Amino acid sequence: MGALRVAALELPLIVAGQASESATLAVDQEPPRDIPANASFLATVRNRADIRFPGGTLFLVAAPQRGPIMGETGGSLSTAPDESVDLLITQAQSIVGRDLPPALARACEAGLLALLSVAREREDKGAVDGDxxxxxxxxxxxxxxxxxxxxxxxxxxxxxxxxxxxxxxxxxxxxxxxxxxxxxxxxxxxxxxxxxxxxxxxxxxxxxxxxxxxxxxxxxxxxxxxxxxxxxxxxxxxxxxxxxxxxxxxxxxxxx
Structure with a gap:
């Protein structure tokens, strides 16, 4: 069984990912949750996240959360279908291993961060809809x-x-x-x-x-x-x- 720990240092991390086989993900103090095969997920990691997967591939995109975070003080994890997360994963996979010119690399980075921001704003909206x-x-x-x-x-x-x-x-x-x-x-x-x-x-x-x-x-x-x-x-x-x-x-x- 494969295992990966993602640690947040100075700032919390926003982590999007997808595993080719079913996996479990525990974020901060929350109990582990099942992640279906090929399902995208989005998590806010304030301290650490532990991912366990039986095999296959695991693809992650992470960036520091530099603005305020919605939700309670514990970690958060969403596995709800979200086209912005799916598109983020697809775009990130398409540029892995490619030697891009600096200007184009910065443009790609900006696009990925924009998609991550859209996905994060949707998660924030869900946290405040009941208030x-x-x-x-x-x-x-x-x-x-x-x-x-x-x-x-x-x-x-x-x-x-x-x-x-x-x-x-x-x-x-x-x-x-x-x-x-x-x-x-x-x-x-x-x-x-x-x-x-x-x-x-x-x-x-x-x-x-x-x-x-x-x-x-x-x-x-x-x-x-x-x-x-x-x-x-x-x-x-x-x-x-x-x-x-x-x-x-x-x-x-x-x-x-």
Missing amino acids: PLFRDILADIAANCRQQDYGVAQVAQRYKLNVRTLQKMFQKHGTTIREHITAARLKYAGAALLDPANAGKKVSDIAFEAGFNDIATFNRLFRRTFGRAPSAFRTEANQAAAGVARAEQADIDDIA
Whole structure:
């Protein structure tokens, strides 16, 4: 019987995978669960995950979870059918072992991380569907986080809750309201940096538009979330897009 342990170090891991034969997966303190053969799964690993499989192949895609995590403090595992997870596995399998040019490799990486993010957002949605008030507060954060004076006190006032009650609500879901406000601002900033319409804007301008009032804090949080400085993030994305465009044009020229 094969066995594999996946350990989360500084940050929790989001792990997607598929085994060619039935397997069992234990995430953090949860009991082991059966994974059917050729079924995709998605798990949030805060400490460790133990996978046991009788044979065949096991394919995993893992990335650090840099934003807030929904759900209780224990691990989470989903084996529900999800086309975003299936597509993620298929795309990852198609590039394993290939020697890709740097720009194309970065584009592929960005695509895989985007699919993983979509799958993770669906899992988050399932965690909050049974709590309409919490869902409304998350929507309020997404809509208003760009206001620099927006914070815990403003949310509590909007929903007529005391701050402690609001904090407990987020703790129940394994996170904090400050983390969500910051994550929403970073998500906006990341998208704005990739938008060609903002090509002439300074990084600092985008940071202030996203709701940050201190550029040093923004740079530090952005690097922690995206793994690189905002300026490098923008540059690498533009280079990757240009590389894909050149590859597509080369394919067209070859056909012609």
